[in-house]
Structures are given as structure tokens and as C-alpha cells.
Amino acid sequence: MDWNEIQNFLSNIVFGVLLFSMIIYWINLLFLNDKSFLSQIGRISTSLANIFLFFILCSRWIVAGYFPLSNLYESLLFLTWILLTTYLYVETKTNSRLIGAIVVPITLLISGFANLTLSPEMQKSSPLVPALQSNWLMLHVSMMLLSYGTLIMGSLLCILFLVISGYKDIDLKTNQTGALPLYNVMLEYYETKILSPSSEISEFGKMKLLQSLDNWSYRIIGLGFPFLTIGIISGGVWANEAWGSYWSWDPKETWALITWLVFATYLHARITKGWEGKKTAILGGLGFFVIWICYLGVNFLGKGLHSYGWIS
């Protein structure tokens, strides 16, 4: 077997593993209330998929001799890897089974799209065209995809927030001024996860969940935003070094700017206005769609500097 076959084989395995872990996560969420061995299996299988993806990307890097982000297929694999990594991190931090149940299907879709719809010709790594032969490729593309990954993750949490709260206005501050000393609040929060919840505590647990979703989405978007900034700027510097203008209103650039503006609005609403909960979650949820237009939608137009051979 040559490298190409091994990579293809592994990439199909990743798809299978993700499908498996999605089913596990959903069963776990729908039918089992407490933390069971199933969630462990889910986490182990996604970690496995993550390792496989890492291996595929590394082997492509070694075999082709350049950073493996030169075509759509590779960037999709990389995005899947980033999404899985951030999700695994957030899951270990929050212990929430919900996030996995939402993110794993998304990664499954991306990996399915990469493996099943793209032709084998497009999956092959081909020599870099002159315009891409630069060290800026590594910085620009990896930063852009890193930001896509983190921002998708953060905006997914926003959407999740909207779904769980039932699109109602919820005052997240209510239980912070409660008479209970803080450490008790924290203790009870963790206990609700272990003990079978009574209705009162589950309402309280839901509140805590919403709060943590709200804050986590904020933190993750807050991290994705600098990445997006660095990605756009490195693209600008590269463009200036390669063909003499740092900004040319190419559709991809414009949509990256729109994404940047949307998330800048989100951050301003949070920091300066002190908004939280539903209002900012709507903005974040909007960002989710904007990212996808920026990442894939623009390529349907099939023009501009960033049309990396999809519909051509």
C-alpha cells in the first residue's frame, strides 16, 4: 500500500469512528441520565479519530514536503481536527455531555463531505501553484482554520444556548446574589450531576448549564477572534508581498471581514454593553452561518484569489 491509500483508508476509518461516537453520544444523552461508561466510550473514540486525523495530516506533510493545507480536502480534515480538539478540551473542562452530542455530528458532516463527495483527484495532494509557494501559507491558512474551528465551536454553544433556553429571555444573574455562600452553590452544582435531580434542582442545574454555556461561548469566541485577526492580517501581508495589494475586496476577503465584524460586534456587546444570554447568543448564532459562507459558500462563486479548485 502506498501512502495515498493508507491516508484514504484512515480517513474513512475516521468517518466510521465519528459515526459510531455520534450514535453513542446520542444514546447516552437520550436514554441514560447519569454519567455512564458510554460517555467514556464516546470520548475515547473521538480521541482516536483525533489521533488518526493528526497522523493523516502529518504524513501528508512529510510525503508532499509542504504544509498540508493546499486544497479543500486537506483544509476540511484540518478543520475537523481542530473542532475535535477544542471540543475534547471543553468537555474535559465542563464535563458536559451535550457539547459532544452537538459537535460530533458537525465533524461527521465535514469529514463525510471530505471523504464521500470530493473526487479522488481532489483528495490527492498536488504540487503547489506559484502563488502558494511561500512560508506565509502556513501561518495564514492554519490561523484562518484555527479561527474557523474555534469560532464555529463558540457559535455552536451560542445556538445550543438558544435551544436550551427555549429562545426565552433568561436573567443569568439571578442566582448569583443568592443568600447561599458561594462554595455551597458550586458544590450543589456538581452534585446535581451525580444525584438524580429533583425538579427544583434540575431547574437550578439548567440555570448553571446556561450560565456555563454563555461563558464558554464567550471565552471560545474571545479566543477565536484574535486568531481570525492574525489570519486576516497575515493574509494581507502575504498578498502585499506576493502580488502587491494587501486588500483587494476579493469575495473571500470580504466575507472574512464580515465574519470579523460580526464577532467584533459580539465582543463589543459583551464587554462594553454587558449584554449576555439571549441577545449575544443570537449574534453568535448569526456568526455560525457567516463562517460557513466564508469558508465554503464563497467557493461556489468560483472566482477570486481563493478559489482552491472545487468547482472548476
Added chain:
Amino acid sequence: MKQTLFRLFANLKFSIFILLLISLCSVIGTIIEQDQSIETYKLNYPLTNPLFGVLSWDRILYFGFDHVYKTWWFLFLIFLFGCSLVLCSFLQQLPSLKIARRCQFFRTTNSFSKLQNSAILKDFSFSRIVSTIQVQGYSIFQQKNMLYCYKGLIGRIGPIIVHFSMILILSGTIIGSLFGFKAQEIVPKTENFHIQNILSNGRFSIIPKRSARVNDFWITYTKNKTISQFYSDISLLDLHGNETKRKTISVNYPFIDQGIYYYQTDWSLIALRFKNIQNQIIEYPLINPFSTQEKIWLTWMSNKQFSQDGILLLLDNLEGYCSIYNNVGQFLGNLEMNETLKFNQPITFSEILSSTGLQVKTDPGIPLIYSGFFFLMVSTLLSYITYSQVWIVQKNTQLFIGGTTNRALFDFELEFLKFIKKNYQ
């Protein structure tokens, strides 16, 4: 009047409105193709059947949707955005920073209940709490029985630097558009050129009277016959035509001299040269019958003069061969360089005349823009750092402790827990 206008511009809602408006307008430019000829718009957006029921070519031209990013209203929006950025920085951010730098002790205990996290401790060790706070990296200020601690002030300054770097970038763009220029030169190899075919220039830009020579142009290919790289060998000339500097440029590696950038951007083929037995050179001009995007050139060699009979020579690369077809389009074979073609008289394929497409530009705004870029990158990262404050007031046997943070709520909650939990161990 002036004050209220300034306040409006510095208002966050106003700037967010402008931001979203700019986003919306930019979307138009990605849907409608930009900078096309009027005929293209007439073809794609007919009067009789407008897109979405409103977009017909006359409206597109009227509103300037064919060049959204250069219309006065789009530039005006960006101008408004810039004003709002400047005013917001000076009227709101800087004053708030001054307040943040001041030590603010809580003198009374009733402000504690308003904080995100607060607790009242009865059984405590004051020194232990202070040392825990110190271990967490807080700067601590004490005044009698009052304590004020903060950390991550840089996270508070970060957003201000973000704004200033945006202002830097915007002013760099303005300078660049006023003093810069951009030119495109198609130069046959071995020939001299001056900067003359100007694509865009600013109101105050000075086009330097400099000349240069293209010594050579070549393309390297990969094993799969795809283009690996384009190269142009360029010499800069002084007033007397003597070479001053020389460099080989390629895509991604321009030549920079005295603020003038020479980029490799395009290429073209001009003619084929043959030698007959008498060593006379016969030149056949190449034409590109398709759109300029497609790199295919051909020439016609007629059997006798004014005859319909002959062969077609076709090239789509610079690898040193051309393909021969007869007049009904049948492929006859490839003709390599230095190979002799027996046609009328035997002639030897001796040369492909090519030209290189160079872009020449200056942009005096670049230093400003790059420094803006640099600060923007650093400051958005710094802005991620969370700014936390903790207040403590000791009153008789009670200790009031409270704190707020602007970003990492849960991390802070845990941190806060540490401050007060230790006392229960």
C-alpha cells in the same frame, strides 16, 4: 450641538450600526461581480427580468453596485466608522483607563452585595487570604483595614490598543491611496521599459521616471507538467541606461528598490522565430484568440502566400515545443526547439518570444499599515486576558470580600473560592 454630535459618534450602538451596515454593503459586492464592462451587466441583469425583482443593470450602475468598494457612500461609511473609532477611543476608552488605574478602595461594606462574587467571613485568617491572593498573581494595595487587588490590567488596555491600531491602518490606507500608484507593464524579454501603464494613482502620487530592463523570462515546470514557478530577471537602469541593480523575481518574491515594488504577475507569448538555411530569421506572430484568462497562443503558416492551405502552430506553455495541426484541425505532432520543420523550405524552430507581466507599485502607507497590523495582532491577543478585581474590608470580626472579572467568569469563581475556602480547612 457639537458635543451631542461627538457623543453620538462615540456611542457604541451607533458604531455597531455602522459596522453592520458596512458588512451588509460589502455583501452586495460579493454577489454582484465587480468592475466588469457595462455589457456584462446588461447581459446578466436585464431590464425585463431583474434579479430578486429589483436588480436590473440600470439600477446597478446608478447606485454604483458595479464598484461598491469605491463608491462615495461606501467610503463615507468607512469615514464615519473611522470618526466613531477615534472619538470612542478619546472620549470613552482613555477616560475609563484613567479610572481603572486609580486605586479604588471600598470604604463602605454595602457595595459588596453588588459584586459578581462576594462573601462575608467570620472565621478567617487575614494574612492567609492576602498570601493566597498574592500567589494568584494579583497586585495588592492596602490602606488600614481595606484591601484592593487587581490583575490583568493589560487585558483592559488591550482593546484601546486595538482601536488605535485600527486608526493606524485606516490612516495608512488613506496615505496609500493619496500618494501611491500601481502600474502594470507587459514587457517582451530583453527589452527596456518605463513606468507608464498606470492602473491607479493617488492625487499626490509622483510616478518616478525610472527605467528597467527585462533580461530574461522563464517558467519552470513540475513533473506533472504543471507550472512550478515564473521567473523574470530584471535590471534597474540609471539615466544613461547603465545597470545599477539586478535581481531575479518570482511570484511571492518581488524586487523592492527605494520603495518601489516590482512583482511578477503575468506572462504572455508574442512570436515564434525560425531560421532558414541561409540563417535568416523568420518571425511568426502569435495571437491569443480566446479570453486573456486562457493561456493558449497560435499562429498560421501558409503554404504559399494568400493561400487557405497551411499548418497551425499551437502553444500553451513555455517548455520549448509547439504542437502542429493541419488546416482541418488534425494533430500532426510536436515540434521541439532546434528541430527542423520541412515545410515549403526547411526551417529550424529557434526561439519563442515571450513577455513578462510586471506589476510596479509604491505605497507610502505600508509602514503605517504594517505597524497597525502588528499592534492589532498583539493587542487582540492581549485583550483575551481577563481583568479581575478583588476588594476586602475588615470590619470588627467580619471580613467582607468580593470581586468581579470581565471575561473568565468561571475561572474567577473558582479562584475566588480558593480565597475563601482556605479558611475552612
